[in-house]
Amino acid sequence: xxxxxxxCSEVYYKPAGYETKPYLGILVEKEGVEYAIPLSxxxxxxxxxxxxxxxxxxxxxxxxxxxxxxxxxxxxxPDGSVKHILAVIDxxxxxxxxxxxxxxxxxxxxxxxxxxxxxxxxxxxxxYSFCLKIIDSLIQKATRIYEKQIRTGKIPRFCxxxxxxxxxxxxxxxx
Numbered sequence: 001x002x003x004x005x006x007x008c009s010e011v012y013y014k015p016a017g018y019e020t021k022p023y024l025g026i027l028v029e030k031e032g033v034e035y036a037i038p039l040s041x042x043x044x045x046x047x048x049x050x051x052x053x054x055x056x057x058x059x060x061x062x063x064x065x066x067x068x069x070x071x072x073x074x075x076x077x078p079d080g081s082v083k084h085i086l087a088v089i090d091x092x093x094x095x096x097x098x099x100x101x102x103x104x105x106x107x108x109x110x111x112x113x114x115x116x117x118x119x120x121x122x123x124x125x126x127x128y129s130f131c132l133k134i135i136d137s138l139i140q141k142a143t144r145i146y147e148k149q150i151r152t153g154k155i156p157r158f159c160x161x162x163x164x165x166x167x168x169x170x171x172x173x174x175x
Contacts, residue, residue: 004095007168010160011095012038024105024124026089026131027097028139030146033166036102037094037142039127042073042085055092055145055159057138059130060085087127091141092159096169 005013025036051058065082074082109118155161
């Protein structure tokens, strides 16, 4: 992640905290290269975003405000319910991933999980179910964004530089 971020600042990366927090994403293939489309936690700025845009999706649920935690990100609906924003699928931030440097995440709760891990897995399962419902549209968006950048050579604002990242990924070796 650090190597990709050093080459392109649009890659999601924090210098601390990635040891315990996985980088989660949806794996897709573009021109023979595997890419991870990242899932990002909901943030206050996402309140102003539309549910679906040309380069992203909000993962949300409509619910009662009373069911939300104190740190929940939400927008009030006209009917009194709220749109609870759970996460964002940020297609323009997809990154190439090298075989062997990623693994499948087990979303099934286990008796050995801590209460926090169980709660996190419930959230991940909600997000996963949402992704399954929009998978065709998600792949179409990823394909359009990728092909347009490769065809034109122009990197839109806030978008990862796919060709540069493919080069960095291809040259990367474990130390």
